[in-house]
Amino acid sequence: MDMTQIQSAIALVSTAIGMTNQAASTADLIKKLFSSREGPDDGEASKLLNALATDLTTANVMNMQLSEALKTLSRELQRQDEFEREKSRYEMFATSTGDIVFALKAELANGQPTHFICPVCMNRDKLITYVTGDGAFKRCQTDSNHMYHFRKSPRPEVKRGSGW
């Protein structure tokens, strides 16, 4: 979980609450002004109403930003949770040449065929990406530079003059 996202959401909460309090105290001033025995001074009343309108607009904008930040945060947490749940279905697997990938745990396969997951994508990008291929080398479906050596085999011969 990205802590800076949580921290900036919390900062937004404080600011939004501050703006709402500011609007509330301006509203209080207006109430006092209108309930005083002398009645409001027009200039003063107009100034306060303007201030209240500004306070409310600012509070609104802050609340919208806050709402967006919280939604993003919630989506991120959900994504993280799904990833952790999915990740727990895999375990480290050493190929016969010593490369490390992740393999589906047999007891959690739920009918899925055995398959392998790219450890780079999983650890770095929190992505569940299949490692596929039927030769001695298998590649990550997201980034073909993520290549894993599954078994020793004679180097494939470069085909020459194959009819062209």
Ligand SMILES: [Zn+2]
């Ligand atoms: Zn990968």
